[in-house]
């Protein structure tokens with residue numbers, strides 16, 4: 001066969017990472033995976049009985065290079081629910097190919113994760129969204145994917161999922177509704193929205209014309225991550241819940257004197273640390289209760305696991 005560009009880790013390489021982690025945390029089967037967005041690493045701090053593994057100690061793992069992304073896998077529990085947390089994610093703009101960006105999602109799946117919580121820092125487009133609000137993600141527009149940059153590009157690994165996966169059910173509706181209810185029960189209803197996340201490549205923030213285009217496409221929050229992880233998670237049958245922390249308002253006015261910057265992004269995340277920890281913990285407990293009550297794994301991963 002004609003040779004093709006190298007497009008990812010093999011199933012065996014991902015298993016190799018899983019085998020390493022199972023030696024570090026024997027008998028630990030996480031139900032929930034959490035990916036912490038920019039400045040949102042403290043979401044991992046509320047885990048009990050924590051075991052932290054720096055990315056540099058894990059075979060084949062990329063390194064976190066962005067300020068506000070810690071660079072550790074954290075294992076622990078929340079209300080008795082076993083959780084694996086990525087304190088620090090990888091972005092395409094760091095120079096990583098997308099198959100590398102999503103490798104930890106596949107590792108999580110093979111460790112046993114059934115529910116994935118993705119979080120991010122993002123710019124808020126509707127004027128009703130304020131800095132410090134959260135937006136529960138009901139769907140995404142993946143600008144990078146539409147240009148052909150997709151973490152599933154290349155040979156399909158059948159053990160994870162099909163060649164042509166559907167994406168219309170990937171943000172689990174029941175979890176979106178549960179998230180809205182949980183936010184209300186925590187007194188967060190005035191700061192909680194439901195909307196569509198738009199993924200751009202970064203690392204520059206958007207021009208005004210780009211933001212206006214995204215707005216006209218139905219995008220409510222804009223960021224530089226998440227969609228790739230969600231695609232990989234949907235491909236291997238995970239149930240996904242996600243939220244954006246609105247760290248800055250999209251600037252749509254040519255005469256505005258404001259300029260978006262990463263410092264304000266980190267500061268906005270710091271200011272909401274406690275609330276977001278409480279919200280994420282409640283979502284994890286809810287996922288634990290679904291597992292106890294409901295039917296077994298919905299994963300499409302078959303074969304060799």
Ligand SMILES: O=P(O)(O)O[C@@H]1C[C@H](O)[C@@H](CO)O1
Nearest residue numbers: 037038120121224225262265
């Ligand atoms: O990892 P996330 O998507 O939360 O980080 C956002 C996007 C860029 O990495 C950075 C820009 O400030 O924050």
